[in-house]
Amino acid sequence: MSSRPALPHGLRLDARKTAPLQHPLHAAPAPHVAVIALDQGSGEAAEPTVAAGTRVGIGTPIARAVGEAAANLHSPVAGVVVEVATRATVAGVGRCILVENDATDARDPALVPVDWRTLDGVALLHRLRDAGVAGLGGAAFPAAGKLALARASAVAHLVLNGAECEPWICCDDALMREHAADVVLGGQVMLAACGATRCTIAIEDDKPEAAAAIAAAIATAQDDRFELVELPAIYPLGAERQLIEAVTGREVPHDALPPAIGVVCQNVGTAAAVARFVGTGEPVVSRIVTVTGSGVACPGNLEVRIGTPIAELIAACGGYQDDPARLIVGGAMTGQSLSSDLVPTTKGVNCIVAATLADLAIRDPEMPCIRCGDCASACPARLLPQQLHRAAQADDRDALARLGLADCIECGCCDYVCPSQIPLTARFHAARLRMRLHDAERQRAAEARERFERHERRLAEQAEAERLAFEAARRRARGAGPT
Amino acid sequence: MSGATLLPAVGLAAGLAATIGAALGWAASRLRPDADPLVERIDALLPQTQCGQCRYPGCRPYAEAIATGTADIDRCPPGGEATVRALAALLGREPRPVDPQFGRTKPRQVAVIDEERCIGCALCLPACPVDAIVGAPRFMHTVIEAQCTGCELCLPPCPVDCIELRPPADLPG
Numbered sequence: 001m002s003s004r005p006a007l008p009h010g011l012r013l014d015a016r017k018t019a020p021l022q023h024p025l026h027a028a029p030a031p032h033v034a035v036i037a038l039d040q041g042s043g044e045a046a047e048p049t050v051a052a053g054t055r056v057g058i059g060t061p062i063a064r065a066v067g068e069a070a071a072n073l074h075s076p077v078a079g080v081v082v083e084v085a086t087r088a089t090v091a092g093v094g095r096c097i098l099v100e101n102d103a104t105d106a107r108d109p110a111l112v113p114v115d116w117r118t119l120d121g122v123a124l125l126h127r128l129r130d131a132g133v134a135g136l137g138g139a140a141f142p143a144a145g146k147l148a149l150a151r152a153s154a155v156a157h158l159v160l161n162g163a164e165c166e167p168w169i170c171c172d173d174a175l176m177r178e179h180a181a182d183v184v185l186g187g188q189v190m191l192a193a194c195g196a197t198r199c200t201i202a203i204e205d206d207k208p209e210a211a212a213a214i215a216a217a218i219a220t221a222q223d224d225r226f227e228l229v230e231l232p233a234i235y236p237l238g239a240e241r242q243l244i245e246a247v248t249g250r251e252v253p254h255d256a257l258p259p260a261i262g263v264v265c266q267n268v269g270t271a272a273a274v275a276r277f278v279g280t281g282e283p284v285v286s287r288i289v290t291v292t293g294s295g296v297a298c299p300g301n302l303e304v305r306i307g308t309p310i311a312e313l314i315a316a317c318g319g320y321q322d323d324p325a326r327l328i329v330g331g332a333m334t335g336q337s338l339s340s341d342l343v344p345t346t347k348g349v350n351c352i353v354a355a356t357l358a359d360l361a362i363r364d365p366e367m368p369c370i371r372c373g374d375c376a377s378a379c380p381a382r383l384l385p386q387q388l389h390r391a392a393q394a395d396d397r398d399a400l401a402r403l404g405l406a407d408c409i410e411c412g413c414c415d416y417v418c419p420s421q422i423p424l425t426a427r428f429h430a431a432r433l434r435m436r437l438h439d440a441e442r443q444r445a446a447e448a449r450e451r452f453e454r455h456e457r458r459l460a461e462q463a464e465a466e467r468l469a470f471e472a473a474r475r476r477a478r479g480a481g482p483t
Numbered sequence: 484m485s486g487a488t489l490l491p492a493v494g495l496a497a498g499l500a501a502t503i504g505a506a507l508g509w510a511a512s513r514l515r516p517d518a519d520p521l522v523e524r525i526d527a528l529l530p531q532t533q534c535g536q537c538r539y540p541g542c543r544p545y546a547e548a549i550a551t552g553t554a555d556i557d558r559c560p561p562g563g564e565a566t567v568r569a570l571a572a573l574l575g576r577e578p579r580p581v582d583p584q585f586g587r588t589k590p591r592q593v594a595v596i597d598e599e600r601c602i603g604c605a606l607c608l609p610a611c612p613v614d615a616i617v618g619a620p621r622f623m624h625t626v627i628e629a630q631c632t633g634c635e636l637c638l639p640p641c642p643v644d645c646i647e648l649r650p651p652a653d654l655p656g
Contacts, residue, residue, distance in 0.1 A: 448613050
C-alpha cells in the first residue's frame with residue numbers, strides 16, 4: 001500500500017453509505033417479465049436478434065451492438081420473448097425486448113467457461129466483446145473497446161476503479177468486500193487482454209473493509225503485478241481522469257484518452273463481471289445495485305438481473321416509506337430523477353435513491369454571481385465555472401469552446417459550493433446540448449452545400465454536353481448540306 | 484561616378500528585381516487565396532437550404548450579393564433571426580427582422596412523397612437542389628430524409644401534388 005498526491009480540487013462530502021452496507025449482498029428476485037432496453041446508456045440502440053416467440057435461456061444473445069460505443073445484450077432470464085416494444089426507460093423512452101420468465105433459470109447450453117490463459121489477447125478481446133461486458137461503473141461503455149484501444153496503444157498500466165466517490169453509492173464497496181477474488185481474477189484477465197504489465201486497484205480510504213478484502217485477495221493470488229492504493233475520500237476522485245491523475249500523478253491531456261499516457265481504467269464491477277464470464281461463460285446479465293435513501297424501508301445492495309423494473313428492487317428492499325419526494329438513479333451529485341419506477345434496470349444503473357425531502361438539499365432562489373471564485377477552487381477539471389456561466393448565458397459558442405466546456409465532467413462541485421445557488425451544472429449541460437444541436441446543423445448545412453455544388457456542376461456539364469452534341473449535329477447537317 | 488563603380492550596383496538591383504519577380508509570380512500562381520474570403524465566411528453562416536427565397540439561385544449567390552452590397556442581410560427566412568444576427572455580427576451591421584416579403588421562418592421540415600400517388604414523372608428530380616430525391620421515370624420516387632433541406636422547390640413541378648412537407652422524424656438531440 002502506498003499513498004499518492006490527491007486531487008488539487010474537489011469536495012469532501014457526507015458519504016451516506018452505511019445503511020445499505022449493514023446487510024450482506026443478496027439477490028433480488030428475478031422479474032416475471034424482464035424488460036431489456038436496447039439502449040443501455042452508451043452508444044446507439046442495439047439491434048434485436050430475436051423475435052416474439054423465440055425461446056431463450058439465461059445468457060442467450062438477444063441483441064447485437066450497433067457501432068463501437070454499445071455492447072451486445074443477452075437474456076437475463078430463461079423463457080420466451082414476448083415482444084419488442086417501446087417502453088419507458090432510464091433514458092426516457094426506447095425500444096425494449098420483453099422476455100417472460102419461466103422460472104426455470106435454465107442457462108443457455110452454449111455457455112462454457114473460457115480457458116483464458118491459453119487465449120491470446122486479441123481472441124480474449126473478441127470473447128469479452130461478444131459477452132457484452134460494459135463498464136459497470138455507470139457509463140456502460142464496452143470494456144472490450146477500451147481494452148482494445150489500450151492494446152493498440154501498448155498501454156502498460158491498468159487501473160481498476162474502486163474509488164466510488166459519490167454519496168449514496170456503495171455497490172462497488174459491497175462487491176469488493178464479498179467478491180474481492182473475482183476483482184483480482186478479472187484484473188488478471190484484463191491484463192492479458194490489453195497487454196498491460198501492472199494493475200493498480202484504487203480504493204478510497206473510507207472503505208477499509210473493502211481495502212482489506214482486496215489486499216487479502218491480492219496476497220492469495222500471489223500476483224506481484226497487482227498493487228492496492230488507498231486514496232483520500234474526495235469527490236469526484238472516482239471520475240476516470242481524476243482517478244488516473246491521483247494514482248499516477250500524471251494528467252490525461254484534455255484532448256486525448258487515458259491510453260495517451262499509457263493507462264487504461266476499468267471499474268472493479270466490470271472486472272468482477274469479466275471473472276464471472278471466464279469462470280462460468282455467463283455474459284453480463286446481472287449487476288449489483290445499491291437501493292438506498294430515507295424513502296426505502298430496508299436499504300441494501302442487491303444482485304439484480306438486467307431488465308428488472310426498479311419498482312421490484314424497491315419492493316425487494318421492503319418498499320417505500322416516509323413518502324419519498326424523488327426517485328433518483330445514480331448518486332446524489334450526478335444522478336438523474338426518474339418520473340416512474342417502472343423503468344427497467346440497465347447495465348449502467350449503479351444506484352437507486354428514494355429520497356425524502358430531508359435527503360434533498362432544497363435550493364434557495366438563484367442569486368446573481370458575486371465572483372467569489374469558489375467554483376474555480378472546487379472544479380476538479382480545473383475550469384473556470386464562473387466564466388463558463390457568463391458565456392453560457394450569452395450563448396457565446398467561441399468563448400464556451402475556449403473555456404473548455406467540452407472538458408466539464410458535470411460532477412456538480414461548482415453548484416454545490418456556489419453561495420448564490422446558481423445551477424451551474426444544469427446550465428453547462430444545456431449549453432452543451434445547444435452546442436451539439438448547432439454543430440449538427442452546421443454539419444447538415446455543409447453536406448447540403450456540397451451536394452448543391454455537385455448538382456450545379458452536373459447540370460452545367462449536361463448543358464455543355466447537349467450544346468456540343470447540338471453543334472456537332474448542325475455541323476454534320478451543314479456538311480451533308482442541301483444539294 | 485564612373486561606369487565601373489555603377490555597374491555592380493545596377494547588376495545587383497537587376498538581379499534582385501528578377502529574383503523577387505520570379506518569387507512573386509510563383510507565389511501568385513501557387514499560393515492563390517481561395518476565392519473571396521468574405522463570401523466564404525458569409526456563405527458559412529447561411530443555412531444551405533438552397534431554397535432561393537432570397538431571390539438568388541442558392542446560398543452562395545446570395546452570399547456574393549451580400550458581400551458586394553447588392554442585397555441586405557434580411558432575406559433568409561430559413562436561417563431566421565439567428566442567421567441575421569450572425570451576419571450582422573460578421574459585417575458589423577445592426578440586426579433586423581427577416582423581411583416578410585421573402586417568406587416566413589418555419590421550423591425545420593422535410594419533403595415526403597406520397598408513394599401511392601406518385602406517377603413516376605421524374606419532374607421533381609432536377610428541381611431538388613441537393614439531389615435528395617431518388618427515382619427514375621416510371622418508377623416511384625422517394626426523398627432521402629437526412630439530405631432534404633425542406634426548400635419546397637420540389638412542390639411546384641409535381642403534377643399530382645403528391646409531395647408534402649412534414650416535421651422530420653429524427654429531431655437531432
